[in-house]
Amino acid sequence: MKLNRLPFYETQWGAAYLGDSLKVLSQIPDESIDLICTSPPFALVRKKEYGNVDADEYVQWFDSFAQQFYRILKQNGSLVIDIGGSWIKGYPVRSLYHFELVMHLCKPRREGGLGFYLAQELYWYNPAKLPTPAEWVTVRRERVKDAVNTIWWLSKDPHPKACNKRVLRPYSKAMENLLKNGYDAKLRPSGHDISTKFQRNRGGAIPPNIIDAQTTSVATAIGSPVLASFDWLLFNDLAQPVNVISASNTASNDYYQRRCKEEGIKPHPARFPQALPEFIINLCTEPGDLVLDPFCGSNVTGRVAEDLKRYWLAIEIDQGYLKASQYRFETEASSLVIPLETPQNCSSKNLSLIKEKILSDNQLLLKEKIAVNQSNEPKQLTLPFLEQINKMKTRQLKFTYGHQFEPEKFSLAEIMKLCQDCEPNRRYLQQEIANRYFAQHSQQSKSQTAKTSNIDKLAMNCFLSLRAYGLVEKTEDDWTYKVTEIAQNILDKQNNPEESNKLLARHILTNLTGMSLLKAIEAINARNEQPKLELIGYELQEMGFSISPNAIYVSTMRSWLSLAGVFEREYEINWDVVADILGINKDYIDELYTLTPEQKYFLLSMIHLDIRDFEPWNKISNYGRSVYKVKFTSKSFVKDIIQPLVNVGLIETEKSTGGRGAKPNQVKLTQKARNELVKRLIETIADQTQLSETELNRTFEDVINDLDHPDKHVKGKALELLAIWMIRLTSLRFTKWRKRDYETGNGEVDVLAGSDRFVYSRWQIQCKNTKKVDVEVLAKEIGMTFVTGADVVMIVTTGEFTKDAFQYAYRMMEVSRYYMILLQKEDLELIKQNKTNIITILDKKARRVFAKKELGMTQIQIDEIESEEETLED
Structure with missing residues (x-):
């Protein structure tokens, strides 16, 4: 294709033009483009450096481009537009401009539209997006993070060129079993008639409109080569909403950005994630077709098209952006994707890869099984509750690792510069860390070998801490790395130590476990205890973290936060500084x-x-x-x-x-x-329990009344809220729901909670909406403590406990470590009259247990004493 202007640069497969897109588009012949894949400037409230118009002018502005798009597209061609939503300035409400745009594009021409068809809509979810708009998301907390762009797939014909065989993924295990064992044709509950044709092997599963470019064991991150045959999807039969494309664009040190840095050119601030054009180009075109991006920016679309053997045209109005985009096509630049094989071969290859992986895993398991059988060691009995314990352990929170990564050893700018200089060789970096910071360690070692081994271990721990803190990240293998975006930001501020320390502190508080550390220290300070290392470790354990009480990770993090002024003294938190670092308005704390x-x-x-x-x-x-x-x-x-x-x-x-x-x-x-205070408490509980703030704001009395509601769902929700109220009234910390049997009609809700104010630290609470509670329920709850590790079992019922249940509870408390609290209807009525009565009730029950267990008193003697107490004036 010859245009009346010279390209800014060209390659074997394409050409990039500098200039106004409208002027360049006007020179492109009619019906010559197979695919237009682009991301135009959005109508954002805050203006961007690459230029964008207001929402109320957007449709009119875009119309002139759309007229040209319609003209130059082939009859079976596609127009794919990535376009983000916007907000009405000053209000937490959405603009409708991107919906108005697609309505305009799809209206018939006789009604003033363009006459496109909406082939399908997709949604690009960017998990790395910042929490915007900040006013409504992070400050006032009225909205959730806006992290989704709409992608409109439009066409001139109802049947544009597209073939999902080019993006097939392998069948799931369940589908492979079905193909192997067969499927009986029958009518499903939904009314769909599944015929015997359903069990034919067609080489792979038809993909949904979902792309996941996240790093997995077989995947590579954005900014690195990705197989165009979608191997990162093929090994993972993802269970995500089918109209969501999940792809980050957070690459901070790929070839494009390194070259921009070397040449002193600012990279484009809103780069396309390669996963989007890769999927769309494969779906909508064939090798040799022509792809156009009229707002190319850093020209990811052109580079992906080049890798996939498609011809391409790119247009950009900003010379700096276009100049930087050339670096994507340099000889040293690696491919972003690898060309597809033919669909059949591609599917066969991937299916064979998966079969090899499954076979390898099975062989490994078989070897382990044979080794166990041949061993003379006693075999451990596998019990269901032990499996549950193991699952619970795997779900424990991990506190940020921080060994040998301390500000006493080096400044932040110094270690970041060293990481940058040694990139990407991890061995070289660890050797430099060993030589600079640990050479004097292990001087007392008898042998040089032992000394070297100890020093190498210290350097390795330091690197692992850098990785745990998100300052470096693994790339191709365990021995290569790259500096992350947060590390690069710190390097940019290396001449301003105060600012760089604040950047790291903000990262620790928002992305790592910094806020949990502050909450643990604040809880200890509130009890007028000295927050020593071991006590902080125990507090973090109560919060659900898997951490040794003697782990020095806590001191490491506290030291880095101290450099940013978070601690006034060794363990006294300056919440003003925290608020300033996080950009949160906390005037009410004054x-x-x-x-x-x-x-x-x-x-x-x-x-x-x-x-x-x-x-x-x-x-x-x-x-x-x-x-x-x-x-x-x-x-x-x-x-x-x-x-x-x-x-x-x-x-x-x-x-x-x-x-x-x-x-x-x-x-x-x-x-x-x-x-200012109750609302924040409710917000915290809402975050932990996944209940709405509206529900949590309901009074205790309303909740009790709803327990008699005829609607099962209303009663079930009331049981949940009753459980939360019991936690609030006893000043416990919610840990998690154990199960939600009320949803199955069994009328019970179980929660786990923790406490640092009572004798026992772990609570297991069950709320039941039944007339009678017998001994079987109590025995079941005691049995579950083998899984939950609870010391206190509280059972709350809207009915009554049987005599046998009370006797079982007292007997259990006499002979075991457990403390059981039984609250029934009469107790709830007293709490309903005045919520402070819960403490009177709990104290009374505690005295009963003490009298029976420690003083050997009978039930009759206890009743007589309590009867006398009730006659006394307070």
């Missing part, structure tokens, strides 16, 4: 700084009890004493506790003088406290 520990615990008691109406302060203080083990001074309580909280606008108070003498002051939370 007022909380002025409160004493007693004032904070009284306020926390009111928050957990959700005191919306006036309640006597002495009941709330009794709750605080029992739950938080804090001492309140009654004589000056109003002056020392209540009045300061009133002064900062967090509680309201009124005094009642009815009855005999003056009554205690009554208190309730202000709207300010509910908006």
